[in-house]
Amino acid sequence: MAAVTRGSFSLLRRMLSHQYHHRGFRSDWTLKPHVFRCDTKLQLLSSRLLHTAMMFRGPIVQFKLSDIGEGIMEVTVKEWYVKEGDKVSQFDSICEVQSDKASVTITSRYDGIIKKLYYDVDTTALVGKPLVDIETESSSEVIQEEDVVETPAMAREEHTHQEIKGHKTQATPAVRRLAMENNIKLSEVVGTGKDGRILKEDILNFLAKQTGAILPPAPFQEIQTPVPAPSLFAAEPVSTPAATQPSPATPKWPVFTGKDVTAPLKGFSKAMVRTMTAALKIPHFGYCDDVDLSQLVALRAELRSVAESRGIKLSFMPFFIKAASLGLLQFPVLNASVDEACQNITYKVSHNIGLAMDTSQGLLVPNVKNVQLLSVFEIAQELNRLQMLGVSGQLGTAELSGGTFTLSNIGSIGGTYAKPVILPPEVAIGALGKIQVLPRFNDGGQVIRAHIMNVSWSADHRIIDGATMCRFSNLWREYLENPAKMVLDLK
Incomplete structure (x- = not known):
């Protein structure tokens, strides 16, 4: 029985060694021929272990919340679009966060599986701290760069054109926003930063070469015809079908039950405090x-x-x-x-x-x-x-x-x-x-x-x-x- 066990695991070690060499790993094992005899149970055990080894994945990457811009250092997690164990691909939506200026959608930079969510809904996430852990695919290239911040105004085509030439553009959300406002495709800009990262200066230089001067943000090019809805700017109401009638804009105030309620200022309310304090000057x-x-x-x-x-x-x-x-x-x-x-x-x-x-x-x-x-x-x-x-x-x-x-x-x-x-x-x-x-x-x-x-x-x-x-x-x-x-x- 001992000889059978040694023979079974010798074969398994040889197969694992082949897998590691195939994936670029170095092995110092010394493989020696053995007589292979095993019963059905050991065959099943070896098969399961071999299957596990072939499912080997890449490293677990801490996906950090990048700098959203505008001096924002913290955001509130409003909604998760994934849960632990979900498989994600590049540019898949991970969560929606709300800063004191706007709501933005965080999208994935990697292909892999979500292993850990660091925050619950309605909790505060800090810029530069881990947002999720992603177990990346073993065959995918892990690029250590910031996550993608996508605002609702960013068209999906903004991501598409950056993959046309077969390479990924590296840029911070602030640089991506500057390029979007000036109707510039990042795939056409040569990055001078580390590993080809596109910097703000690269966008400005690109504009200068194209126009001879820095242009104002370009106006929108395509506008989808919206469903008629009551306008906040109209002087009189407009009747719409019940299916498209949005609920009136009513602030969410706390419900008083006879006790004092203390709540922290956050989000847009916190932004108003800062803006009005500056306005007093x-x-x-x-x-x-x-x-x-x-x-x-x-x-x-x-x-x-x-x-x-x-x-x-x-x-x-x-x-x-x-x-x-x-x-x-x-x-x-x-x-x-x-x-x-x-x-x-x-x-x-x-x-x-x-x-x-x-x-x-x-x-x-x-x-x-x-x-x-x-x-x-x-x-x-x-x-x-x-x-x-x-x-x-x-x-x-x-x-x-x-x-x-x-x-x-x-x-x-x-x-x-x-x-x-x-x-x-x-x-x-x-x-x-x-x-x-x-x-x-x-x-x-x-x-x-x-x-x-x-x-x-x-x-x-x-x-x-x-x-x-x-x-x-x-x-x-x-x-x-x-x-x-x-x-x-x-x-």
């Missing part, structure tokens, strides 16, 4: 005015059916945004930013106009990129897209970052007057009240019905004086009160 200058929108109301009534025939809901907001952009061309100081020491001012070439949006996650301010290059209809398309993302809680970093000027539509809730707070590093913001039908005198002294909206402006008084704010407001009001004049300046 800005001396605000306020300015208010009334705008007669009677002609704009009539124009929108004519164009609304045309826009709806194209699958887009047309509210007043696209006109407000485009008029603001036309005004910023004449007063670029309102589309600028200053450094922390207030020693330098940067005039922004892109008009990335933000819209304060009331969502179930709280107050968010996504922005429409490059309004100076868009038509009123294209702005309406983008607003519809942002509104759909806001309702579903899918606004990402791409939509929430990069704003240069903001309009807050408090009138969509019912407010008339406001004192808006500037969102650093921006230097101006406007709050739009609800549109009211009020009596006004015409040129002949007769009382007529007029659609009046109040607007409240706030400006950084360190670089913007009251006269400049007033002149900008007058120009913006003139475009809206006489929308035909906008045609002369539209590009």
Whole structure:
């Protein structure tokens, strides 16, 4: 029996040695011929051990949470898309996390099996710390680089084109976002970092060679027609089928049961604390005015059916945004930013106009990129897209970052007057009240019905004086009160 056992395990050792040599491992075993005799039980044992050896996998890799950018050091895990034991491939979604700026989806860099999840749902994950352990496939090449951060705005094609030439591009999420905003394929950029990693300087150099200057973020190229839904920017509700009717945006407040409740500030609430604390350092200058929108109301009534025939809901907001952009061309100081020491001012070439949006996650301010290059209809398309993302809680970093000027539509809730707070590093913001039908005198002294909206402006008084704010407001009001004049300046 001892001879049978020795012969059985000698054969198993020879087979394992062959497997290790086949996989590139060195073996120092000395193999000697033995007489092989075994019974059925030993054959079954050897077969099972051999099967286990052939299922040998690669090393277990600690998949760390990379730097998401924007100075974010911690996020909250909102949802896991995998569990321990699940098999994943490259670019498969692993989890959704929420920072104090946006919700992002973390995707896998490796092929393998999930061995460990380091965090539970609603717990805080730290940047640079392990997120999951992945047992990689033995035949796959393990590349030690950061995980992929995918915001909802990133098209799936962004991953596809990076694999076309048969190699993987290495870049941090911040660099990927810079490339996406400038419509650059990472596969076309030569990386100068370690192991070919693409750096921020590589993107800027690529832009300089292509255009001779650094371009503003490119506007979206393709916009999917969204399902009509109640708009947070509309002046009146729109009836939709019950199947597509989203639930109203209501904040999730704690339910009081007779006891004091203490909860930590996190996510967007924590971001608001930091932003408003920075805003307190800005001396605000306020300015208010009334705008007669009677002609704009009539124009929108004519164009609304045309826009709806194209699958887009047309509210007043696209006109407000485009008029603001036309005004910023004449007063670029309102589309600028200053450094922390207030020693330098940067005039922004892109008009990335933000819209304060009331969502179930709280107050968010996504922005429409490059309004100076868009038509009123294209702005309406983008607003519809942002509104759909806001309702579903899918606004990402791409939509929430990069704003240069903001309009807050408090009138969509019912407010008339406001004192808006500037969102650093921006230097101006406007709050739009609800549109009211009020009596006004015409040129002949007769009382007529007029659609009046109040607007409240706030400006950084360190670089913007009251006269400049007033002149900008007058120009913006003139475009809206006489929308035909906008045609002369539209590009």
